[in-house]
Amino acid sequence: MGMKWAALGSGRVYFWIMTVPAVVYVVAWRLGPAVYTLWLGLNQYNIVYDAAPRWNHFANYTLLLRDGALRQSIGLSGEFAVIATAAEVVIGLGAAWFLDTDPPGRNLLLGVFLLPMIMAPVVVGTAWGTLFDRTVGYIPYALQLLHLPQPQWLATPGTAMFALLIADAWEWAPLVALLLFAALQAIPREHFEAARVDGASGWQLFRRIILPQITGMILVAAGLRLMDAFLELDKVIIMTGGGPGSSTQFVSMFVYKQAFQFYELGYASAVITLLLAALGVAYWLYLRSYGRALGAANP
């Protein structure tokens, strides 16, 4: 029930006192930089060598349309995001299902399983970078002991991408598991009992009872992870630096290089603006399909 402005009376002062910090925060720390980025995207500005930004007649946007490296980066980010999300949903669902069976020490297991998620991404990158390291890493060492082939994990395009996917799945599958575990816990147990009485198999139980009731949460988890993985940066910087060559130069790494290695803030801002617009559209489509999926699951 809304409160009318006039009804606040002398409380209006307190209303402003309470509201202003939040408004200042949003404007100064969120809206301000976003507007500045939009404006910078319309200017030539090398932070080191240009005295000040100067209007460059949409040259940054013309450049990004014909920038092959940017297109490649977007493609790689998309590939990484889709595969990582799929892997995390599958692993997360399996883990959630296992935890839902109430195994002994479930709370402890859950706590341990969630640990990677609360680590700083830089720590995750460093840990996995070391594990894959050909000189000191445990993974090549284990493969050597087992007399298995020893790929150059971070030195060939395919394996470098695979290593990043493993690290990302390790870090974020627990989040998916946590969300899906909550959704599984919310399913009334009577549904399972009734289905079992009717002779439903495990697969039928999953297909007919569980999946329809957790579809919404799967979409939430997948949507969150897809957008986050698309913008992956920390682990890339630590583990591969975007290489070998440009094989793991995802779009965030591309922007990072433009901004902080080439100091082309104008061009980097234009790319960020483009990404923001693209992700905005993707998010809108996601919300629409999420609504439809929920509608279908709960007619």
Next chain:
Amino acid sequence: MWRQPRYRVVATALAIVLASLLVTGTVSQTSRAQNMTTLTFLGPDFDEWVAFVKVANEIGKPMGIQLKPEYLPWDNVFQKALIDSKSGVRTWDYVYIYNTWVPGLSAAKAVIPIDDFLSSPGATEAVQPKDFISLTTQGLQFNGKLWAMPMLAAPYMMGYRTDVFADPTEKKAFQAKYGYALGVPQTYKQLMDTAQFFTRKAGQTLMGKPLDQDFYGLVMANKSGGFMFHRFEHILVAFGADLIYDPKTMQPTANSPQSLAAVKYYVGLHKYMQPGTETVTGGGAERVMAAGRGAIAMDALDNMLSVLPVAKLSKVVGKIGYAMLPTQVPSRPHANVADANGLAIYALTQHRAEAFKLATAVLSTQGTKQVMKEYPALIPMRASVIRDPEVRTNYGNVFNAMNTFLNGKPYTAFIPPLKEWVQAQDLYEQALSAAMSGQQTPEDALSGAQAKVTDLFKRQGYIK
């Protein structure tokens, strides 16, 4: 309630206290309690700079100066110095500088040239510029000025296993396979042959004994972010190529025939390097060599000297010889790109005089010798230090290796005076990495680099 005087008094007092704290906190770093001036140093987390800071504090104490370091990964120092200087950050007094960063940092006015301090005879006397070995310090010069106090030269050389090269079994086998005598490679063809010859799997024999681990023909650091290019650039120059562009015409030459030949050679040589070379820095590579798992290392001399002769780190103490890099094009014998590390004075320092005074004292002849006691692998850039009898006696490895280098009269190239050099180098390195990993053919990779460098030069207005 704000109209009541006592609240106003309290608020005003609070504001004054806060403002005073802000002003005193940013303006001066002089500690009143100890009456010491605190200088700050932004540098890499390398042993030689840790030694420098230690000695600077010892020498600075009687002067009333102390030095506080902020160590970052090597490749981040350049970025931070540039961005901080452009953002008006006044925190730093000294910034570590590498020769390839000199054009960028000087063009951005992030550091003050040392020449600007040499207005008095006393200052010139303190710096002793004529004492610097020009072959090593030239890399720290740009537009006719010296931009940093030279601290450490890092000539690239080969470190080779003397025992392995002298072994009769190996000599015989090499002669039989390649038709000439085994020796320290004098040409890049010989380097390729030798690296191939010594690359062995566990179970094969070396010097007549079975190996329990793989053995590598060549040990190198090829981590992206500069390490790879800094090793490759010597081969690039040796093959007769420009360093990415022709400074006379400003035309990029990344895909010139010489450049392509050098990349193809390096891709071939990569097969005989230790696995994981793409992820290690010089220190990491030398650990592999120190473990007795390589025949030849190609690296900065100080990197090798800081690990290979150190008993607690190395299994090959007393078994390493140092030699000039090989030759490819006869007109460029033992081609080498000058590599120098220095101490620059940050443009926004608030302690210009103190910073200059301490820098000259620590990097004087006596100060350098003191740093060498802390870091025996230091390759000094002062002739007086190299000639010093104490250095000859106590640092025989350094003296002999530097003697070999200076007497070998190598063809020495210098990083061109391009303020966008780091960007151009990054573009080339990415292409080299793509070729080495098989992501692209050398031809495609270099064509891509050529297009990108051309685009960079066009944007900067160097070419049309």
